[in-house]
Amino acid sequence: MNTGLLLLRLVAGLLVAGHGVQKVSFHLGGRGLAGGTEEFRGDGFRGGVLTALVAGASQIGSGLLLALGLLTPLAAAGAMGVMTVAFTVKWPHGLWVQNDGFEYPFVLIVIAAVLSSTGPGDWSADAALGLATWPAWCLPAAVVAGVGGGLATRFALHRN
Numbered sequence: 001m002n003t004g005l006l007l008l009r010l011v012a013g014l015l016v017a018g019h020g021v022q023k024v025s026f027h028l029g030g031r032g033l034a035g036g037t038e039e040f041r042g043d044g045f046r047g048g049v050l051t052a053l054v055a056g057a058s059q060i061g062s063g064l065l066l067a068l069g070l071l072t073p074l075a076a077a078g079a080m081g082v083m084t085v086a087f088t089v090k091w092p093h094g095l096w097v098q099n100d101g102f103e104y105p106f107v108l109i110v111i112a113a114v115l116s117s118t119g120p121g122d123w124s125a126d127a128a129l130g131l132a133t134w135p136a137w138c139l140p141a142a143v144v145a146g147v148g149g150g151l152a153t154r155f156a157l158h159r160n
Contacts, residue, residue: 069124084150
């Protein structure tokens with residue numbers, strides 16, 4: 001089980017972090033901060049550079065914390081939040097990614113929820129710090145904070 005949790009954390013966490021790197025830099029195929037700003041404006045969001053910076057930093061931070069298995073419920077809530085915003089952008093296109101749908105953000109939201117439920121496993125920073133066993137209420141708290149925060153962000157910053 002620990003091997004599976006490690007692989008799940010590494011893949012999902014590094015993908016979320018990489019997605020954030022693309023928002024704020026030219027690395028990993030990103031178009032720099034100007035490109036991230038343009039993407040958010042094109043998707044109907046207010047805030048410009050600040051929106052891109054906060055989104056990118058949230059993705060990088062929550063993704064790296066997930067990959068490390070550090071403060072897992074908090075990391076999962078952060079990942080669910082940023083991916084919920086992406087989910088709302090993709091929602092009108094339906095489920096499947098080939099139609100620019102919400103399939104990919106949905107999978108990352110579910111993975112983050114699972115990790116907030118199972119914990120990060122024994123091969124994690126949480127385990128090294130004695131935090132590997134999180135209480136059962138962490139899952140609903142992470143979902144409410146993450147998905148709720150993502151929806152609140154969407155409603156606060158989206159022009160439509």
